Amino acid sequence: MLAEIITIGDELLLGQVINTNSSWIGNRISALGIKVQRITTVGDNREEILKILSESQQRSQFVFISGGLGPTSDDITKPVLCEYFNTTLVFNESVYENALSVLSKRGAVMNELNRNQALVPASAKIVENDIGTAPGLWMVKDNVNFIALPGVPFEMESIINNRIVPAIKEKFKLQFNYHKTVLTTGIGESKLAIQISDWENKLPDSIKLAYLPSPGMVKLRLSGYGHTIIKNIVEKEIIKLEAILGNAIFGYDNDTLETIVGRNLAANHQTLSTAESCTGGNIARMITSVPGSSEYFLGSIIAYSNDIKSEFLEVSKEFIQQYGAVSQQVAESMSKGIMKKFNSDYSIGVTGIAGPSGGTADKPVGTTWIAVSSGHQTISEKFLFGDNRERNIIRSSFAALNMLRKMLISN
Amino acid sequence: MLAEIITIGDELLLGQVINTNSSWIGNRISALGIKVQRITTVGDNREEILKILSESQQRSQFVFISGGLGPTSDDITKPVLCEYFNTTLVFNESVYENALSVLSKRGAVMNELNRNQALVPASAKIVENDIGTAPGLWMVKDNVNFIALPGVPFEMESIINNRIVPAIKEKFKLQFNYHKTVLTTGIGESKLAIQISDWENKLPDSIKLAYLPSPGMVKLRLSGYGHTIIKNIVEKEIIKLEAILGNAIFGYDNDTLETIVGRNLAANHQTLSTAESCTGGNIARMITSVPGSSEYFLGSIIAYSNDIKSEFLEVSKEFIQQYGAVSQQVAESMSKGIMKKFNSDYSIGVTGIAGPSGGTADKPVGTTWIAVSSGHQTISEKFLFGDNRERNIIRSSFAALNMLRKMLISN
Numbered sequence: 001m002l003a004e005i006i007t008i009g010d011e012l013l014l015g016q017v018i019n020t021n022s023s024w025i026g027n028r029i030s031a032l033g034i035k036v037q038r039i040t041t042v043g044d045n046r047e048e049i050l051k052i053l054s055e056s057q058q059r060s061q062f063v064f065i066s067g068g069l070g071p072t073s074d075d076i077t078k079p080v081l082c083e084y085f086n087t088t089l090v091f092n093e094s095v096y097e098n099a100l101s102v103l104s105k106r107g108a109v110m111n112e113l114n115r116n117q118a119l120v121p122a123s124a125k126i127v128e129n130d131i132g133t134a135p136g137l138w139m140v141k142d143n144v145n146f147i148a149l150p151g152v153p154f155e156m157e158s159i160i161n162n163r164i165v166p167a168i169k170e171k172f173k174l175q176f177n178y179h180k181t182v183l184t185t186g187i188g189e190s191k192l193a194i195q196i197s198d199w200e201n202k203l204p205d206s207i208k209l210a211y212l213p214s215p216g217m218v219k220l221r222l223s224g225y226g227h228t229i230i231k232n233i234v235e236k237e238i239i240k241l242e243a244i245l246g247n248a249i250f251g252y253d254n255d256t257l258e259t260i261v262g263r264n265l266a267a268n269h270q271t272l273s274t275a276e277s278c279t280g281g282n283i284a285r286m287i288t289s290v291p292g293s294s295e296y297f298l299g300s301i302i303a304y305s306n307d308i309k310s311e312f313l314e315v316s317k318e319f320i321q322q323y324g325a326v327s328q329q330v331a332e333s334m335s336k337g338i339m340k341k342f343n344s345d346y347s348i349g350v351t352g353i354a355g356p357s358g359g360t361a362d363k364p365v366g367t368t369w370i371a372v373s374s375g376h377q378t379i380s381e382k383f384l385f386g387d388n389r390e391r392n393i394i395r396s397s398f399a400a401l402n403m404l405r406k407m408l409i410s411n
Numbered sequence: 412m413l414a415e416i417i418t419i420g421d422e423l424l425l426g427q428v429i430n431t432n433s434s435w436i437g438n439r440i441s442a443l444g445i446k447v448q449r450i451t452t453v454g455d456n457r458e459e460i461l462k463i464l465s466e467s468q469q470r471s472q473f474v475f476i477s478g479g480l481g482p483t484s485d486d487i488t489k490p491v492l493c494e495y496f497n498t499t500l501v502f503n504e505s506v507y508e509n510a511l512s513v514l515s516k517r518g519a520v521m522n523e524l525n526r527n528q529a530l531v532p533a534s535a536k537i538v539e540n541d542i543g544t545a546p547g548l549w550m551v552k553d554n555v556n557f558i559a560l561p562g563v564p565f566e567m568e569s570i571i572n573n574r575i576v577p578a579i580k581e582k583f584k585l586q587f588n589y590h591k592t593v594l595t596t597g598i599g600e601s602k603l604a605i606q607i608s609d610w611e612n613k614l615p616d617s618i619k620l621a622y623l624p625s626p627g628m629v630k631l632r633l634s635g636y637g638h639t640i641i642k643n644i645v646e647k648e649i650i651k652l653e654a655i656l657g658n659a660i661f662g663y664d665n666d667t668l669e670t671i672v673g674r675n676l677a678a679n680h681q682t683l684s685t686a687e688s689c690t691g692g693n694i695a696r697m698i699t700s701v702p703g704s705s706e707y708f709l710g711s712i713i714a715y716s717n718d719i720k721s722e723f724l725e726v727s728k729e730f731i732q733q734y735g736a737v738s739q740q741v742a743e744s745m746s747k748g749i750m751k752k753f754n755s756d757y758s759i760g761v762t763g764i765a766g767p768s769g770g771t772a773d774k775p776v777g778t779t780w781i782a783v784s785s786g787h788q789t790i791s792e793k794f795l796f797g798d799n800r801e802r803n804i805i806r807s808s809f810a811a812l813n814m815l816r817k818m819l820i821s822n
Contacts (some may be wrong), residue, residue: 011632013437023429041450043435074620112605293802295713389702
């Protein structure tokens with residue numbers, strides 16, 4: 001089974017928007033055991049869309065189309081699909097009802113443009129959009145499946161996860177495949193590769209390994225194709241990997257540090273607070289992105305100014321003067337201070353130089369001190385990240401949550 | 412002049428890496444007045460690469476190729492280019508010298524893999540890579556320019572900026588073009604489209620309009636091609652648009668709400684603090700993502716628990732009991748409380764139900780109260796966002812920063 005992905009939008013050709021949809025679809029569809037052989041982006045242009053539809057018809061059994069289904073004048077995918085499939089737009093009552101319900105949940109009203117979302121190609125099978133007004137459209141020509149999806153990422157993802165993937169699994173006999181991703185943090189990619197090279201070299205041919213690095217972590221994805229037995233083979237290899245990497249592995253597949261830390265705190269009915277300087281609230285933001293986090297997360301003090309560090313976190317002014325705001329003493333005081341103030345079971349304190357300015361010879365940009373505390377102890381560690389502000393914020397937040405994770409599992 | 416972009420790599424098809432190179436090239440090349448008509452991604456596969464080379468030859472005058480030029484075994488772009496151009500790989504002394512010099516700057520030594528970087532197609536014009544070992548390759552067939560670049564983003568960008576763009580400007584007479592993006596917030600896409608439909612319908616044919624919606628904002632991009640006069644025509648249309656949309660427009664091109672708010676505060680030597688509940692630190696995180704934000708941002712209290720709201724933000728327990736934690740009274744108390752505590756000139760208070768649980772008939776998930784304060788006044792507003800936690804956090808943060816922006820420009 002071969003698939004290709006078409007993303008439509010001038011903004012993609014002009015580089016005004018980074019094409020994350022095609023990566024997401026590629027990842028999701030590959031995981032089903034369907035091989036994605038090509039990704040194409042064309043503009044909001046009738047001739048270009050017609051051309052790529054006809055080209056992809058020759059190559060693939062599945063064609064995923066994203067973008068141009070919205071309600072405004074530059075969204076031309078629907079009329080062009082009608083032209084290609086030799087059909088017309090018709091008003092669909094159930095799409096209209098769904099749009100009404102979605103809009104009312106948002107406190108919005110139906111207007112003429114939103115009403116147009118209910119106009120769909122007559123020959124299309126409608127794929128319901130639970131969270132947006134534009135439905136997915138599944139159209140078939142000469143045994144090729146064209147699946148058109150709205151360009152808004154979370155709507156597209158929801159339709160694929162909840163509607164398209166189950167339908168494909170039901171309708172088509174796909175090659176068995178098994179993927180498991182091992183999530184590691186704290187070891188750089190090349191160092192990790194050396195550490196696991198013996199294991200990697202002995203992997204059976206039926207298993208493919210991919211390194212997926214991103215700021216703060218490296219994911220190792222094992223993929224097996226063929227017979228159902230491959231699942232056991234993958235799992236056995238992961239047990240060997242765990243023996244090598246120990247607690248550098250923080251989770252699997254869709255786990256995140258914030259969900260793992262949260263699960264652990266919730267299970268023990270314990271609470272957390274954070275005192276953040278250079279991360280500027282990013283640790284709190286990560287923790288509170290998890291539904292139900294109010295059960296264990298009490299809150300934070302973001303102490304961007306030194307006055308607030310001393311006044312609200314009880315960091316001694318002498319410490320700041322003597323050791324500098326970015327120091328072990330200040331990080332530990334922040335962590336202890338917030339725990340005392342908010343009366344939490346655990347706490348985090350972070351202070352660093354995110355950059356691009358503020359570095360010195362002694363403490364270059366990227367220098368970060370992180371402390372984590374429980375009722376019994378405070379542990380602190382110094383990190384030297386890079387010179388990119390955004391990456392320093394992300395890597396500091398990861399390192400802090402990872403230190404907390406290790407403390408939680410050792411307690 | 413038409414261009415297309417080919418990116419090569421299995422990791423792109425599998426969605427393991429997001430294709431930022433094609434956006435970057437698209438943006439850079441469009442700005443030159445060369446129209447990018449298509450972007451294609453294929454895998455590290457000889458047949459697929461040969462096919463797309465031959466297809467693009469039929470369509471475009473410029474073909475930018477990125478990826479697969481590296482030294483390892485899966486980098487097959489060079490031999491496939493040789494096959495397509497009917498030439499062979501030859502050792503190039505100056506490429507070798509350049510690689511030696513680049514490696515020595517990195518404190519690395521030449522090995523067999525790096526030495527292979529000096530093997531280049533005999534008929535290619537070499538485009539020097541100042542910061543990496545793989546050179547760019549410029550090859551011409553039947554008046555079509557194929558420009559192959561390494562996949563490492565900063566090397567690719569450096570070669571295009573420093574070598575390719577000057578060479579293209581010198582060799583080719585390019586069409587003038589002008590793009591400007593108007594950033595709006597607070598009005599949904601379809602409502603916005605209705606509001607500006609008269610203006611949109613009267614736009615000159617030489618200008619194209621695109622709607623680029625994302626949670627919390629809609630960008631309107633105007634693009635003009637042709638003569639230098641088009642710049643004035645675009646700017647005149649934007650003046651008309653400003654008259655219609657007023658302060659729903661918060662900026663232009665690469666502006667963000669957090670940079671605009673920050674610039675305004677910095678210019679007036681004023682300070683900001685935030686008290687966040689449902690946004691969980693995201694407003695602070697957005698503000699502190701801006702370099703230099705420590706100049707005007709003092710910090711936040713993230714009050715996820717009601718006890719912290721009353722104890723640290725002086726929100727009266729009676730208010731919380733009588734009106735609920737998500738209420739105008741609590742949002743205003745939070746905003747006033749943090750201003751008083753942190754002694755800032757401006758402040759924000761946000762309380763809402765991010766979801767997915769916690770909603771009631773009276774206050775469904777997505778209900779959010781936001782207050783902003785200056786020394787003179789506190790303004791508050793109720794919002795009803797949707798049922799998606801992540802979007803509610805983003806939209807609440809946007810709405811809060813937008814209320815602050817309006818207060819800053821009215822003061």
